[in-house]
Amino acid sequence: MLKKVLVANRGEIAVRVIRACHELGLETVAVYSDIDRAALHVRDAREAYSIGPAPASESYLSIERILDVAGKSGADAIHPGYGFLAERADFARAVADAGLTFVGPPVAAIAAMGDKLAARRAMIAAGVPVVPGTELGLTDDEAIAQAPGVGFPLLIKAAAGGGGKGMRRVTEVAEMPSALEAARRESLKAFGDDTVYLERVVEDARHVEIQVLADAQGNVIHLGERECSLQRRHQKVLEECPSPAVDAALRAAMGAAAVAAARAAGYVSAGTVEFLLDRDGQFYFLEMNTRLQVEHPITELVTGVDLVVQMLRIAGGRRLRISQDDIELRGHAIECRINAEDPFNQFMPSTGRVSALLEPTGPGVRVDSCLYEGAEVSLYYDPLLAKLVVWGENRAHAIQRTRRALTEYRIAGIKTTIPLHQQILETTQFIAGQYHTRYLEESFDMPRGGEGDHAAVAAIVAAMLAHQRRSDVINRLAPAGGPSPWKLYGRRASMRSRAL
């Protein structure tokens, strides 16, 4: 078993991994950039090491600095979390070369699944259904020529991509040149590679993914699905488990396909096989994420399995103690991603200091977060601040409980997507479970300008604050000398404002 784990990440996922380590009695090592000195993961870990300036390329993405800290601290394993170096085969290889354990899949599995074309070929060979598309490494001219054959609408996807970066949706040939340029530019910047390919869009598709766990002894199980169709700009917004579109028979079929995919990749550790699910219940392999997913907690709440603990046990060479028959989905879970974005203003990134924080608690509520009062939210990293994860006895109960928790949740000082989730949970489409991956962008509008029931309350608050400001101005205008009518007025006004 492992002894000391370096967590090569920041934010809520670093906190999450540190928690699992501490529960297993493992020592923890945090790394941090200059602006993360006071971050929660740094304060929660047993040891913490500075690894450079704020830009990720000079800190959290620096393999050299992270391995240097591993050496200095005597860590025997590295957990990469998600994002940053989590799906970089060269990082996993460097960790192994340094004689350390990588808490994740083998280098070959990361490389095979990270290469979208190789993954596709492997899936076809393993009998897993795939979406129609092209080969990799097309020139712009080839891509434009082959586009009609793939069929519109189609996606231009970065070969090295993930998380929606370097991805563009195209509905006609005329849009191809500018979309190709944008996809290549984004991909080059995010991954240092501008290789792209085309893939047909499965209309009205749901994004449903299967969680798998595999040990080094060859045991592979799946832990059911997660419904991830509520997305904006290819970023997941809210996920639920189980999916309202998946019944026991479909779950068994998708689960078997995911297990076959994991076996074909020689997979070990926790991983996720993403599928598109169409209206007729046909599913297609999308990609395999060779890491812990952001939304892993909903699976944990419904199955009772701690996925991060399992990853650590498996990395330590232990055999899976749970079998497929032990996996039973109990109740329903919903995750709301709380991002530093303004849902009332085109989801513009929001930065600043968190002036107030009150996290929901109570029955069935879990918050995985990196926030604290006084935390500074910067533009350097991902906008994900926290995940509200709620369990209920059934879907209706989970929705009611999530609404309750969102009402309790208060974050002030920065704009967050809490109101977005409150609005989504009120739509008939969500309540009915009738939504697909384009729903949020095509059919959902964030109401603006106060369509709710509390316009009068808002007016009263605004008037009371205006009154207070006016009193403050009058106080400042008062001369320092003897009493004047202004000063007397100011005193009266300030007494009033205190009384408010």
Added chain:
Amino acid sequence: VKYEARVNGQVLVIDLDRPGEVAVDGTVHLADLRLVDGESLYSLILDNFSHEVIAERREGKTEVLIEGHLYEAEVEDARLAQLRAMGGQEHAEHGSATVNAPMPGLVVKVMVAPGEIVERDQGLLVLEAMKMENVIRSPRPGEVRSISVEPGQTVNLGDALVVVDEAT
């Protein structure tokens, strides 16, 4: 002191003369407003109904977030509002529009050149923040008068980016 508060097209006359009371269009309510975090989180008890709101000033208006809904309130001293009503119309929108950075970020690409004719909502430049690219669009049709940034440049919130004016 009487105030006129405009929310969602509705105008309420709010009288705050008596401490602990608020008269809305002549009806008196008990109101107790407390600032919780020293900045923007407030607890309001209005006739024994408990509300928790986030209120912030933005461009002369007060934005109030209540239970997932955002209300924009404009508040004016009722006497000033009356004077203004007597004084006549507000000046119409015309002249040049300066496009300011809606967030801090990195200018990735400038898509227009000075002298270019643009339409409303046409993309002017691409600003990257939190690893996502955001297209900054023209608020009006017209001619690009000047561009004060170039690709690779980091900008702060509110920095002037582009000036769009009536076409000459």
